[in-house]
Amino acid sequence: xxxxxxxxxxxxxxxxxxxxxxxxxxxxxxxxxxxxxxxxxxxxxxxxxxxxxxxxxxxxxxxxxxxxxxxxxxxxxxxxxxxxxxxxxxxxxxxxxxxxxxxxxxxxxxxxxxxxxxxxxxxxxxxxxxxxxxxxxxxxxxxxxxxxxxxxxxxxxxxxxxxxxxxxxxxxxxxxxxxxxxxxxxxxxxxxxxxxxxxxxxxxxxxxxxxxxxxxxxxxxxxxxxxxxxxxxxxxxxxxxxxxxxxxxxxxxxxxxxxxxxxxxxxxxxxxxxxxxxxxxxxxxxxxxxxxxxxxxxxxxxxxxxxxxxx
Amino acid sequence: xxxxxxxxxxxxxxxxxxxxxxxxxxxxxxxxxxxxxxxxxxxxxxxxxxxxxxxxxxxxxxxxxxxxxxxxxxxxxxxxxxxxxxxxxxxxxxxxxxxxxxxxxxxxxxxxxxxxxxxxxxxxxxxxxxxxxxxxxxxxxxxxxxxxxxxxxxxxxxxxxxxxxxxxxxxxxxxxxxxxxxxxxxxxxxxxxxxxxxxxxxxxxxxxxxxxxxxxxxxxxxxxxxxxxxxxxxxxxxxxxxxxxxxxxxxxxxxxxxxxxxxxxxxxxxxxxxxxxxxxxxxxxxxxxxxxxxxxxxxxxxxxxxxxxxxxxxxxxxxxxxxxxxxxxxxxxxxxxxxxxxxxxxxxxxxxxxxxxxxxxxxxxxxxxxxxxxxxxxxxxxxxxxxxxxxxxxxxxxxxxxxxxxxxxxxxxxxxxxxxxxxxxxxxxxxxxxxxxxxxxxxxxxxxxxxxxxxxx
Numbered sequence: 001x002x003x004x005x006x007x008x009x010x011x012x013x014x015x016x017x018x019x020x021x022x023x024x025x026x027x028x029x030x031x032x033x034x035x036x037x038x039x040x041x042x043x044x045x046x047x048x049x050x051x052x053x054x055x056x057x058x059x060x061x062x063x064x065x066x067x068x069x070x071x072x073x074x075x076x077x078x079x080x081x082x083x084x085x086x087x088x089x090x091x092x093x094x095x096x097x098x099x100x101x102x103x104x105x106x107x108x109x110x111x112x113x114x115x116x117x118x119x120x121x122x123x124x125x126x127x128x129x130x131x132x133x134x135x136x137x138x139x140x141x142x143x144x145x146x147x148x149x150x151x152x153x154x155x156x157x158x159x160x161x162x163x164x165x166x167x168x169x170x171x172x173x174x175x176x177x178x179x180x181x182x183x184x185x186x187x188x189x190x191x192x193x194x195x196x197x198x199x200x201x202x203x204x205x206x207x208x209x210x211x212x213x214x215x216x217x218x219x220x221x222x223x224x225x226x227x228x229x230x231x232x233x234x235x236x237x238x239x240x241x242x243x244x245x246x247x248x249x250x251x252x253x254x255x256x257x258x259x260x261x262x263x264x265x266x267x268x269x270x271x272x273x274x275x276x277x278x279x280x281x282x283x284x285x286x287x288x289x290x291x292x293x294x295x296x297x298x299x300x301x302x303x304x305x306x307x308x309x310x311x
Numbered sequence: 312x313x314x315x316x317x318x319x320x321x322x323x324x325x326x327x328x329x330x331x332x333x334x335x336x337x338x339x340x341x342x343x344x345x346x347x348x349x350x351x352x353x354x355x356x357x358x359x360x361x362x363x364x365x366x367x368x369x370x371x372x373x374x375x376x377x378x379x380x381x382x383x384x385x386x387x388x389x390x391x392x393x394x395x396x397x398x399x400x401x402x403x404x405x406x407x408x409x410x411x412x413x414x415x416x417x418x419x420x421x422x423x424x425x426x427x428x429x430x431x432x433x434x435x436x437x438x439x440x441x442x443x444x445x446x447x448x449x450x451x452x453x454x455x456x457x458x459x460x461x462x463x464x465x466x467x468x469x470x471x472x473x474x475x476x477x478x479x480x481x482x483x484x485x486x487x488x489x490x491x492x493x494x495x496x497x498x499x500x501x502x503x504x505x506x507x508x509x510x511x512x513x514x515x516x517x518x519x520x521x522x523x524x525x526x527x528x529x530x531x532x533x534x535x536x537x538x539x540x541x542x543x544x545x546x547x548x549x550x551x552x553x554x555x556x557x558x559x560x561x562x563x564x565x566x567x568x569x570x571x572x573x574x575x576x577x578x579x580x581x582x583x584x585x586x587x588x589x590x591x592x593x594x595x596x597x598x599x600x601x602x603x604x605x606x607x608x609x610x611x612x613x614x615x616x617x618x619x620x621x622x623x624x625x626x627x628x629x630x631x632x633x634x635x636x637x638x639x640x641x642x643x644x645x646x647x648x649x650x651x652x653x654x655x656x657x658x659x660x661x662x663x664x665x666x667x668x669x670x671x672x673x674x675x676x677x678x679x680x681x682x683x684x685x686x687x688x689x690x691x692x693x694x695x696x697x698x699x700x701x702x703x704x705x706x707x708x709x710x711x712x713x714x715x716x717x718x719x720x721x722x723x724x725x726x727x728x729x730x731x732x733x734x735x736x737x738x739x740x741x742x743x744x745x746x747x748x749x750x751x752x753x754x755x756x757x758x759x760x761x762x763x764x765x766x767x768x
Contacts, residue, residue: 118653121640121676123739131743133653134402 037090038062044086046079050154052177053077071095077191078155078175099193101176103157103169107143107188108204108265110164114139114218130185138217141207143167143188152183171198193248198270201246201253203228205265208241215263222265228257231284256280314519316546317556318565320693322726324549324647326520327481330606330613335488337600337617338630340412344387344621345397345658346372348406351448352455353379358408364391369418369597372408381456382446386599386619388416400624400643400657401650407658410621421596427495428593429535435507438592445591446598446661451475451552451581452648454662457588460580461507463573469508470576473561474501474585476517476524477545477552480645483665485602486582488615490517490524493586494531500585502537503592508578513540514561515582518547549647550724554579556693568720583664598661603627607668609637618659625655627666639671647725677734688727688737694720698727698737705744713748721745 041062049057053076055064065074071093076083081097088095120129120136126148134140145165150158157173158180160166167180171194181189188206203222207214211223224242236250237257246257246266258266259280268275348355354377360366366385373383389412396404417423432438443458463469474497478486490497498515505513517525528542543561550556555566557579564575572579580588583601590596598620605614611632618627624643628634634641634655642649644665652666688698696717704713718741727737 119639121651121674123736125739125743128736128739128743131746132401133651134398136653140398140402140404 035066037066040090041065041087044079044083044090045076046083048078048154048175048177050078050175050177050179052175052179065091077101077177080175099195101191102171102174102194103176103178103180104190104192104200104202104204105143105167105169105188106190106202106204106206107166107186108220108267109137109139109142109218110166110220113220114142126183127185139207139209139214139221141186141188141209142205142218144186148183148185149180149189152179154179195248195253195270199253199268200248200270201251201255201258201266201268202248203244203246203265204267206243208243210242214242220263220265222261223263225262227260227262228266231256231260256284260284314544314546315560316548316551317559317693319695320691320726321548321550321556322691322729323547324481324729326547328484328487328520329482329608330484330604330615331487333484333488333613333615335485335492335602335615335617338619338622338627340387340415340619341622341626342412343392343623344410344412344619345623346383346386346408346410346621347397347399347658347660348373348376348383348408349399350383350454350620350660350662351381352453353377353381355406356380356383358394358406360391360394360408362391362393365389366391366410367416367418369421369599371597372410375456379456379459381448382444382597384446384597384599385410386621387412389413398654398657400652400654402653422594423596427499429499431499431503431506432592438503438507441592441595442588445587445596447584447587447591448598448661449581450583450587450601450662450664451554451579452644452662452664453554454660457580457584460578461504463508463578467573468576469511469573469578471511471562471578472501472505472508472513473557473577473579474504474513474515474582475552475554475557475579476515476521476528476582477557478521478582479518479547479549479551480647480649481549482606482667483604483645484606485604485615485664487521487524489582489586489602490521491527494524494527495535496589497582497585498528498531498535498537498540499593500587500589501540501580502535503588504578504580504585505539510539514543515540516543516545516551516557516561518545518551520547550693550722550726552581553693553722553724555722568717601659601661601663603659603663604665604667605631606665607638607670608673609635609670610668611635618663620661621658623656623658624652624666627659628655634668637670638668640669640674642667642669647729648723676736679735680733682735683733685732687730687732691726691730693724693726694722696721698741699735701744702735702737702740705740710748710751713744714752718745718748719752 045058055061126144126146205222214221356373392409397407447457
């Protein structure tokens, strides 16, 4: 009996050692030379494998980044500048810091502002709904409210607000990976720079209908009146297809457009103080008055000048 | 011959033809009509009138925007008020000509008399040209331009023309009434179609739930003395009126995946299309009106109406007693394949066949539960697909597997959804996947074309 046990142990041990040797030799002989920096870069990545960078996952990003000649086309929105600094250090590149971004829902068609014109009884998915018809409200551009974006978000940053029927972004959790942007069939969600201390201005409407049509469908719609474009002193707002768009690179956060917007389609967030619309309007009126006076004075002076010359 | 039907799948919903005894009555002309530029499959038509122009009934207001496209005629006489995008019944903007009605003056050359013209012109090319100029499109639902169907690609030969009088969708009765009231015209239209396709035999297929129509059409054929036209009694089964199903039922031939009916020698036209062909060829009358069934258990009044193209849906419903309180859903078309109307201000198009009013109880969807793998959907699918599998693949987003499992063959008949005991929204998901796969196939074809052109250079 003892003999059998000893023999078994001995044979298995010898076999194990032999096979280990074979494995060792094979591993030596057929070793795939891999850039060790790939592992390093992968370790520096957040490891969410969300695909927000445009690659299949963190490893694919690392493989591509190691081969690249610069990091122009590589940016991890989840890890942001910290991660990119680490990656750049490993690979010996220089990287410019990018402004952190956040998903912005460009629709404020709340249940009260945008009355329903019919009831949708189909499968609760925005994609299915968008393929069937223009939606259950008068606005054919706005949020469909089935929550495809919420489902697409891996970070739990989106949720539906039952009161408004619209998705809400949790800025703390949003990594700006862009999954929601791709999931939305109405192209409502946009990644915008977070802004200094989170302060930013945005037009929260994508309705391209003409003013009266848009207004009839939704009380909060951008009616394309152009007042904001005229008000803006920084040339940051453009009007295209009856919809205003604020260029975040040019916006100086003066909030004058927000105060002047007749439908409240421009939203400013994270400002320390609530917007005193009347004060801002008074300020703009004062500035316009002064400008008009200055213009009149300049004209008068010019007329005087020409009179003198005639004489 | 026994009653025939197609060989795979299908369901048997209650036919609910409650408006079958209502004669087709002409509806009053509305004060304004809205004529859509997308009334057919293919490229939208291009308007040829300008705002302020006076138009007459039957005058061309838009010309084809491509090869697969059709002429569109004014259905009323009056003044063009605007040419602008307008919401269709799904709420999506479509280019539309708005015409304010003034009187009822018809364009010259249209024969408005009731006399039957039985002599068929001998020049087939001239006939096809007349069909093209008459803006005739398939009125069975797909609204495919008829003249394109009548010109088979070289190398293919038509062996039989099938006139589709199945009307297998529950509730609809406009084709049935057309067969009864305009049987002569339909038969002459069928005779024209079979002559154009090379004097091939012609079958008028009618389902067994319309015995009056079967008897009447048999009498008409005997009376008019046309040869080569027969009536076939079909067993009741949905979707018998589907093009590929009908070919299978009538000829016993199955059209391959992705192939056209002409590949097995068949050309299928609807009863209403045969009537439109008669009007266009014998009477020079383009499609300016079509018969619309207004029905539903809750409807104030059942009706079959002859409606001018471009009549607002609200106008039609008001004419038959308005929308009852109990109506929860209005469907354009039948209950199986029709589309819910989201916008009652939308106007009819050539292909509008019915307005169906359903109550909350009839239409409310039941909550979906998990798939119990009973396989009823696969049994019901008339295209031999496996809806439960496609549903799963759509959810997984596996485009390659979807294409392998022939999702693009789905005819969206709704048999899977109808038969599912777990109320799973199979068709909703499959339709979405089908769109995605078709997009991928088109993108691939475009890329292959671009690559071939690049190689040429």
